[in-house]
Amino acid sequence: MDKFLGIVEGGRFSILLPRPQCCTVRLTRIMKPASIAEELVASHEINLAEYEGKAIMVTGSLPEHKGWLYEASVIDQSGPILTEVVKELFR
Incomplete structure (x- = not known):
């Protein structure tokens, strides 16, 4: 598992570290098999509402498939x- 630092904005996780990261992603508890229905992945999405506007640290796996x-x-x-310190340092 990798560790990621980022900010939650609009219910999505904007990765700031490790650099260079590309994107804003949604979080899911499900393991990524070779092929899986998008609906199944979304059904295990972590609701980030309680972290809105905050910096959080997350563990997980970021495969080639973005999002x-x-x-x-x-x-x-x-x-x-x-x-606020994290926002100033990484933006």
């Missing part, structure tokens, strides 16, 4: 002060 971070788990969240 989802698989086997995801939120392992930490920042308070308001640290969130």
Whole structure:
């Protein structure tokens, strides 16, 4: 599992670290097999509403397929002060 630092904006996770990362993703608890229906992946999506506007650290797997971070788990969240520091450092 890899660790990712980012900000939750609009219910999606914007990856800031490790650099260079590409994108904003949705988080799902499901493991990514060779082929899987998008509906199944979405049914295991982690609701990020409680983290909106915060910096969070997540573990998971980011395969070539963009848009989802698989086997995801939120392992930490920042308070308001640290969130502002993260935003200033990485944007």
